[in-house]
Amino acid sequence: MIKVEGLTKRYARKVAVDNISFEVQKGQIVGFLGPNGAGKTTTMRVLTCFLPPTSGTANVAGFDVQDQPMEVKRRIGYLPETPPLYPEMEVHEYLEFVGRIKGVLANDLTRRVNEVAEKCAIADVRKTLIGKLSKGYKQRVGLAQAIIHNPDVLILDEPTAGLDPHQIIETRELIKGLAGEHTIILSTHILPEVEQVCERVIIIAKGKLVATDTVANLTSRLRGAETVAVEVLAADAASVQRSLEQVAGVSRVIAGAHRDEKLHFTVESLEGRHIRPGLAKAVVDAGWQLNELHAVGLSLEEIFLQLTASPDEHKEAAPVEPVAAPAMGSDAQ
Amino acid sequence: MNTWTIAKKELNSYFRSPIAYGVMAFFALIAGYFFYVAVVYFVRRGIESSMMGQSFPMDVNEFVIRPVFSNISVIGLFLIPMITMRLFAEEKRTGTIELLLTSPVSDMSIILGKWLGGMMLYGAMLLLSAFSMALLFAYGQPDWHPIVIGYLGLLLQGGALLALGTFVSNCTKNQIVAGVAGFAVALLLWVIDWVSSFETSITAKVLSYLSVLQHFDSFSKGVLDTKDIVYYVSVIFVGLFLTARSMESLRWRA
Ligand SMILES: Nc1ncnc2c1ncn2[C@@H]1O[C@H](COP(=O)(O)OP(=O)(O)OP(=O)(O)O)[C@@H](O)[C@H]1O
Ligand SMILES: [Mg+2]
DSSP states (O other): OEEEEEEEEEOSSOEEEEEEEEEEOTTOEEEEEOOTTSSHHHHHHHHTTSSOOSEEEEEETTEETTTOHHHHHHHEEEEOSSOOOOTTSBHHHHHHHHHHHTTOOHHHHHHHHHHHHHHTTOGGGTTSBGGGSOHHHHHHHHHHHHHTTOOSEEEEESTTTTOOHHHHHHHHHHHHHHTTTSEEEEEESOHHHHHHHOSEEEEEETTEEEEEEEHHHHHHHTOSOOEEEEEEEOSOHHHHHHHHHTSTTEEEEEEOOOBTTEEEEEEEEOTTOOOHHHHHHHHHHTTOEEEEEEEESOHHHHHHHHHHHOHHHHTTSOTTSOSOOOSSSTTOO | OHHHHHHHHHHHHHHTSHHHHHHHHHHHHHHHHHHHHHHHHHHHHHHHHHHTTOOOOOOHIIIIIHHHHHHHHHHHHHHHHHHHTHHHHHHHHHSTHHHHHTSSOOHHHHHHHHHHHHHHHHHHHHHHHHHHHHHHHHHSOOOHHHHHHHHHHHHHHHHHHHHHHHHHHHTOSOHHHHHHHHHHHHHHHHHGGGGGGTOOSHHHHHHHHHOTGGGHHHHHTTOOOHHHHHHHHHHHHHHHHHHHHHHHHHHHHO
């Protein structure tokens, strides 16, 4: 559905996107991941025909963004980083306007507006001025305008940015619900989001592609180190820490905020070690009360940090095989 | 079709912001004042000349309508930059330009739509002055041909300035900058022919030809002069063409 080959975009003096290639199949949800300034927005702007590529090609639904931009635009719904809203318009007026310029037939317009308003849960604010809506509602109106013409491809630039946790979940559900009919690319900084919503990830940093793979593959690549948060009810913090450190496979124990008798620790494992059973046993055997024990540091997050934190080290790595395979067969205890 | 959709949207947003009301109120006030002065002057002269036993030619067209049209054309120089300043600058600032440019709409439809939106507000503004013109028909028998021609001239001149203002608005993200620069352009095109009052060289003639107001003279007299129509229509084309070019180059530089 989307095919990008050797895409480069150079601004006046800065290469924002450097020789990126990837493909997205029909019906997939792909997460576009990268730190600030990685070039996510720039890539999306090329795909939506807002900016022309400096070199390379991008193909959407079989049409080249440079040769047949009108055909591409007809098939893309786009939610930019800041939703493109006119504050002086009412929600339904705005959706009608967008529908018209996106080529929705006059006969279908009212029906489509009602449909997307229903889908994006904004039916109750149809008659409200957009300028008076809360951030979350604005984002939903932004999403509604992106799907008004029922496009094949949806490009969403940080669709959950700036929303409260409740609305983030709603928006994610909404996006997941759209997945069946549309091919979706969404960019984000939030890693759990990619894990929850997307089937594939494309990770870029400083304009370069660092990894593209399925979420499952990327996660399994890192069955490396594990980080565990522990809460213990005990009097003596130092001795708890000491006994945690002695558990097999633990590389280090960081003491967190202790409140009265509730002691918090963050425990990191050595690569490829499964330490949670050992930790639990150590605490219980010593007669302390184990309040909580759970894995933190989402796997994808660590991959992400590894891939993007120090791009110099990874610069030479081939795009698809970036990580020097961390500890194979790591699930062994 | 898309042009019309965008034009309607522009007109709509004008009337939901203070701009339309500000521009129209200001225009009504100033144009009304000019009209009042012209009428009073006309009546005085009529009385004076009849007291002196002369027969003063009671030509409403010459003494009321013509100066009123000339004055309105000058007001346009000041008001049109206020109409055009937000056209593109605002969309660029808020990012809504991204919506327009990623929709299956040609650049030209967007530009024409915006220009047309401005034209409609300008037309609505001119309509206000039509009330005072109508008053003349209630109390006298002015010739209506020059009035129609005068309005045609105002529309053409307004269209030309709106096209230039649209271009200026496309060059910046800042409405105020667009307004001030638009006004500077309009002012320049007004005063440019002042050289011709003391110079008769070719340069002076060319500069004088470029002046917007100079071409309005014939219209205010109620005369249709092809040369002046051609001038205004070409300025409209140049303005819209420049806007299209600037949109393209912005995309490449972005
Ligand atoms: N209009 C522009 N002119 C010049 N440089 C730009 C322009 N837009 C972006 N850049 C630069 O290009 C690089 C990539 O920017 P881009 O906006 O694509 O990053 P991003 O991945 O979307 O970041 P974020 O997560 O912060 O949204 C940045 O270094 C940015 O400074
Ligand atoms: Mg971005």
